[in-house]
Amino acid sequence: MLKDDTKIADAAIFDFGGFVDKIANYLKISDLIIVPTTRDKLALLKTYETLKIIESINKNIIIVVTKNKNHFQDETFKMLEKINKNQYKTFLLNESNIFQKSLEENVSVWQLSCNFAYKNKTITVQYKELLDFFN
Structure with a gap:
């Protein structure tokens, strides 16, 4: 649990588990925000909603799609183009x-x-x- 007076180290990684409310201060000071997702349509919808919140605070974002299947790579990128519009660097990690x-x-x-x-x-x-x- 992070409190308002939590001291932040120079090199720190925080995992907020998809909950972006109440973390705006941490998003503002972050050098990079990694948004993990899967290629599942529901997960990508949630990713889209999360990106809209985060990008209003900090645009230093990358997307990492995990559990991708090699034969779905092109399809995954097409789905991501719809939500990301090629705005953020995206990485695929196959299952x-x-x-x-x-x-x-x-x-x-x-x-x-x-x-x-x-x-x-x-x-x-x-x-x-x-x-x-x-x-």
């Missing part, structure tokens, strides 16, 4: 067990991506593209 495996093995996703099982997978390329954005 993969790499994230669960990372937690189970207590290693980073990046370390796993170097393993043979993930080396040439689409998820590895997508994840690297997202990481490169931050560099």
Whole structure:
């Protein structure tokens, strides 16, 4: 629970779980707001509503679509164009067990991506593209 007098570190990540009310102060001071979603139509509708609230406070936004399926990539981008109008940088992360495996093995996703099982997978390329954005 964040209070009005909560001190914010220089490098901090906050997860508000889709609830943007009462966090306007934190949105204002954020360098970047990551809006995660899935390609599910209901999730994208909620994303659209969330973007409308957030962008009135801070336009430093990226969208990360998780659990995408490779054969739906073009369709996902078309659905996102309707809500995003190509205004915000969007990243796709395909559905993969790499994230669960990372937690189970207590290693980073990046370390796993170097393993043979993930080396040439689409998820590895997508994840690297997202990481490169931050560099």
